[in-house]
Amino acid sequence: MKSLSHIVGSTPASGIRRFFDLVAELDDVISLGVGEPDYVTPWRIREAAIYSLEKGRTTYTSNYGLLELREAIVAKHIERYGTGWNPRTEVLVTVGVSEALDTAFRAILNPGDEVLIPEPCYVSYAPCVAFAGGVPVPVPTRASADFATHPEAIAERITEKTKAILLSYPTNPTGAVMSREGLQKVVDMAVEHDLYILSDEIYDRLCYDTEHVSVPALAGAKDRTILLNGFSKAYAMTGWRIGYACAPAPIIEMMMKIHQYTMLCAPITAQIAALEALKNAEQDAAEMVADYDRRRRLFVRGLNELGLECRMPGGAFYAFPSIEKTGLSSEEFAERLLKEERVLVVPGDVFGEGGIGHVRCCYATATNKLTEALERMGRFLSKL
Ligand code: PLP
Numbered sequence: 001m002k003s004l005s006h007i008v009g010s011t012p013a014s015g016i017r018r019f020f021d022l023v024a025e026l027d028d029v030i031s032l033g034v035g036e037p038d039y040v041t042p043w044r045i046r047e048a049a050i051y052s053l054e055k056g057r058t059t060y061t062s063n064y065g066l067l068e069l070r071e072a073i074v075a076k077h078i079e080r081y082g083t084g085w086n087p088r089t090e091v092l093v094t095v096g097v098s099e100a101l102d103t104a105f106r107a108i109l110n111p112g113d114e115v116l117i118p119e120p121c122y123v124s125y126a127p128c129v130a131f132a133g134g135v136p137v138p139v140p141t142r143a144s145a146d147f148a149t150h151p152e153a154i155a156e157r158i159t160e161k162t163k164a165i166l167l168s169y170p171t172n173p174t175g176a177v178m179s180r181e182g183l184q185k186v187v188d189m190a191v192e193h194d195l196y197i198l199s200d201e202i203y204d205r206l207c208y209d210t211e212h213v214s215v216p217a218l219a220g221a222k223d224r225t226i227l228l229n230g231f232s233k234a235y236a237m238t239g240w241r242i243g244y245a246c247a248p249a250p251i252i253e254m255m256m257k258i259h260q261y262t263m264l265c266a267p268i269t270a271q272i273a274a275l276e277a278l279k280n281a282e283q284d285a286a287e288m289v290a291d292y293d294r295r296r297r298l299f300v301r302g303l304n305e306l307g308l309e310c311r312m313p314g315g316a317f318y319a320f321p322s323i324e325k326t327g328l329s330s331e332e333f334a335e336r337l338l339k340e341e342r343v344l345v346v347p348g349d350v351f352g353e354g355g356i357g358h359v360r361c362c363y364a365t366a367t368n369k370l371t372e373a374l375e376r377m378g379r380f381l382s383k384l
């Protein structure tokens with residue numbers, strides 16, 4: 001048989017998957033593994049979707065997505081951050097932020113183009129760049145600097161081939177947020193070197209101590225930024241597969257070329273649900289965020305009391321404690337904790353080199369489970 005794709009073949013499989021396979025063999029596991037709310041989608045959103053099905057709304061939509069949804073997306077961004085786009089030409093509704101990411105990279109990259117990606121980061125960025133023919137270039141960030149992206153670290157890695165910078169605040173897996181000043185410096189650098197910015201702001205609603213800073217709202221950013229966002233996290237809608245991209249019309253037009261052939265459109269039921277989320281579920285989202293905040297404080301305090309040093313994450317729903325004191329690698333720690341005490345965490349190094357010596361714990365889990373997980377982790381540590 002002829003060989004399969006070299007690009008796909010040389011991309012490592014996600015390091016998380018092995019752990020999910022292990023979980024399937026065990027009972028009574030407390031999972032802090034998947035980055036997913038433990039809430040079901042708020043009832044009013046499900047009801048709107050059910051009602052739309054009753055009315056027989058089961059067709060394709062415009063490739064761009066329902067105009068009413070695109071208008072609501074723009075209205076929401078204007079209300080929150082003061083930035084707007086033309087809903088007819090500058091917004092594309094996608095199958096989750098995942099499709100928006102994939103399409104955005106394919107729309108801007110030519111073979112060999114480099115994308116600067118602050119690490120540790122969400123596991124899909126580097127593979128998506130590679131699948132689009134580009135070259136991911138990691139930009140390390142440090143726990144001691146709250147995992148903020150330093151403009152100097154970016155400057156050092158800019159070459160003739162650099163095409164874009166990926167930003168994602170609040171960050172998966174560290175929960176880091178960046179200050180307005182810090183982000184503005186990165187934007188200024190993108191302007192100076194004429195780079196695109198992809199800003200994945202899927203956790204924008206999950207910012208606890210400070211106001212979220214939306215990158216396209218910064219001076220000089222909007223003309224070169226592709227904003228990616230979606231409904232999975234803030235509205236507990238992971239399974240609906242719905243997200244969007246906002247960007248200058250020529251970029252959206254390029255993304256659309258791919259999307260119209262590969263996806264046609266996002267599922268109509270999910271689009272109707274997303275519209276309901278934007279119009280009527282703000283209170284539901286706010287209540288879930290307040291609950292994650294309580295869990296964040298409880299869990300991070302608990303980790304530090306166990307001696308697992310963990311800074312208070314400013315956003316998202318992940319704690320990223322250092323496990324260096326245990327003398328175990330991230331992988332060993334995660335594997336033994338799972339086998340010996342049935343708690344699933346993700347080894348930090350799957351998110352990049354900066355994650356070595358850390359593990360990621362998702363605290364979007366019921367408080368009693370978090371408390372039980374801390375007890376089990378304490379027992380595990382006392383036996384080391
Ligand atoms: N971006 C980040 C930073 C994420 O953490 C995730 C999921 O965990 C995604 C994108 C994927 O989002 P979606 O469910 O909208 O495809």
